[in-house]
Amino acid sequence: MARIGWVTEGKVIACEPKGSGFRVDYEFSDEHNTQFDGANEYSDEYKTGSNIRVIYLRKNPKRNDSYPLSDFENILR
Helix, strand or coil, X not given: CCCCCEEEEEEXXXXXXXXXXXXXXXXXXXXXXXXXXXXXXXXXXXXXXXXXXXEEECCEEEEEEECCCCCHHHHHC
């Protein structure tokens, strides 16, 4: 995903505590303005309506993640 993913802006639709962090649910639109949902775990709390950056695969937008990728440094090694 790091090599071929597209980055776009998403909007937080829910945020709840999970373990030592937060589960953040978000929505975003692809380049055709089709809307998709995603979720990720963050160390910080986000307010509903906040903007976040999302990376997704153009051929399969259901495969998405927050951007920058949390394990991107491990990919480079």
